[in-house]
Amino acid sequence: MFKNIIVTGGAGFIGSNFVHYVVNNHPEVHLTVLDKLTYAGNKANLAGLPEDRVKLVVGDICDKGLVDSLVKDADAVVHYAAESHNDNSLIDPTPFIQTNIVGTSVLINACRKYNVRFHHISTDEVYGDLPLREDLPGHGEGKGEKFTPDSPYRPSSPYSSSKASSDLLVRAWVRSFGLRATISNCSNNYGPYQHIEKFIPRQITNILSGIRPKLYGTGKNVRDWIHTNDHSRAVWTILTKGKIGETYLIGADGEKNNKEVLEMILEMMGQPKDAYDHVKDRPGHDLRYAIDATKLRTELGWKPEFTDFKTGLKHTIDWYTEHRDWWESQKAAVEAKYAKQGQ
Numbered sequence: 001m002f003k004n005i006i007v008t009g010g011a012g013f014i015g016s017n018f019v020h021y022v023v024n025n026h027p028e029v030h031l032t033v034l035d036k037l038t039y040a041g042n043k044a045n046l047a048g049l050p051e052d053r054v055k056l057v058v059g060d061i062c063d064k065g066l067v068d069s070l071v072k073d074a075d076a077v078v079h080y081a082a083e084s085h086n087d088n089s090l091i092d093p094t095p096f097i098q099t100n101i102v103g104t105s106v107l108i109n110a111c112r113k114y115n116v117r118f119h120h121i122s123t124d125e126v127y128g129d130l131p132l133r134e135d136l137p138g139h140g141e142g143k144g145e146k147f148t149p150d151s152p153y154r155p156s157s158p159y160s161s162s163k164a165s166s167d168l169l170v171r172a173w174v175r176s177f178g179l180r181a182t183i184s185n186c187s188n189n190y191g192p193y194q195h196i197e198k199f200i201p202r203q204i205t206n207i208l209s210g211i212r213p214k215l216y217g218t219g220k221n222v223r224d225w226i227h228t229n230d231h232s233r234a235v236w237t238i239l240t241k242g243k244i245g246e247t248y249l250i251g252a253d254g255e256k257n258n259k260e261v262l263e264m265i266l267e268m269m270g271q272p273k274d275a276y277d278h279v280k281d282r283p284g285h286d287l288r289y290a291i292d293a294t295k296l297r298t299e300l301g302w303k304p305e306f307t308d309f310k311t312g313l314k315h316t317i318d319w320y321t322e323h324r325d326w327w328e329s330q331k332a333a334v335e336a337k338y339a340k341q342g343q
Helices: 013-024 066-073 088-089 094-114 156-175 199-208 228-241 257-266 294-300 311-324 324-340
Strands: 004-008 030-035 056-060 077-080 117-123 179-184 214-216 220-223 245-251 256-257 277-279
Touching: 004 013, 004 117, 013 030, 013 094, 013 228, 066 094, 077 094, 088 094, 088 156, 088 324, 094 117, 094 156, 117 156, 156 179, 179 228, 179 311, 199 228, 199 257, 199 311, 199 324, 214 257, 214 324, 220 257, 228 245, 245 294, 256 257, 257 311
Parallel strands: 004 030, 004 077, 030 056, 077 117, 117 179, 179 245, 214 277
Antiparallel strands: 220 256
């Protein structure tokens, strides 16, 4: 069906895992990775992939001429490229507006022009947050609202508002111009190749570096964790089976609060479960995310393989332990930046 796919942001964490997934499972597909190689993009994430099937183009999705020249020869564009770190967006929102809104508009205009299939990767953070389960009457397993494709948008940071804007652009281009597009909003990913500024790899690499892990505030904030391999399979399913104009939510029923996750990491790495420091909370820190992926499961037949979070976490700990050369050179700079923020 799709022989030539452009993957924007394909040298980043989630995008590179998708590239690996397609290379390993769909040998007929040629991939062009378009990546600006900012701090979050890393050539090493694509190391070892066959050069006759994966081509890296270093460039900006806001570059209309470059985007047009690539899209005209493609069958599909899978759009991962984004500025995506909440803390960074609170310090300087400008790059988020440029990449996430302007960049998306450049891509969808090119796909409209050449009638190329477009899949837009978004986030559950566009929906804002949900009450913690303990704040709900009769709280317990299975209690509490979850995000659905019909949930209202209530973004709370410059990052999530820029992603919400890009989602709305895609929807408008589908309706106004017949863009052949789908959207997916996914919960928090974890797994190999994730930048060590993010919560799970930061804690793992702290322990490996002899640094005490850090927990924002009380640690009660809940995320709905999904292994990035399951996200990749879901995106392929939507790209090949999804209905044009539809939005699909991707989640694996992996709700855990940050304190639970950190204590699990400590125990799995042979440390006392209380061997961490509390640091100041993030401004406007969303309380809880939770995904209802019923539509994806029932209409397209997808289901996660990493249904046990502990198994996926062990897979992730093992990867960072075995790939110190991938992250060690960045560690001091990341921790120095957090120290300046009191975190």
